[in-house]
Amino acid sequence: MRMSDAGHTRRRVLGATGGLAGAVTLGGCGLFGDDEPEPAPAPDPLQPVLDEALALAGAYQRLAVTQPRLAPIAEAHRAHATELAKVIGATLPSGSAAPSAAAVPGTVAALRTAELAAQKTAVAACRAAPAERAALVGSIAAARATHAEALR
Incomplete structure (x- = not known):
């Protein structure tokens, strides 16, 4: 039809x-x-605290070769990085692949300056953190202040 x-x-x-x-x-x-595609999620607010812990651990470790008294502080920063990574669900770099480790110059004075700046980052993160994260970040801020004093 x-x-x-x-x-x-x-x-x-x-x-x-x-x-x-x-x-x-x-x-x-x-x-x-x-x-x-979905936009990438925003980085965790504690990521800068983790990045600084890794950078400081690397810097302390480099100086600990000639100043062994700094080795325990390097270990403390690695422990902080481990705990932060657990909280935010991040994977730590393996071995010497710590990001920004070279960002902290290799002198005690520069390390103290970096430690004080990192302490301010941790204090700000602690103030903004929910209660379940504030205790960890507050203890990291306190440890960083203590580390800076130990470098005087």
């Missing part, structure tokens, strides 16, 4: 209409951003 002189049958018109509707439906999926 012909619908017009152009040769379109009802079956052909319905098939084309159905195909067009399907194409619009599938093509429209991306119009509202549904197929875009």
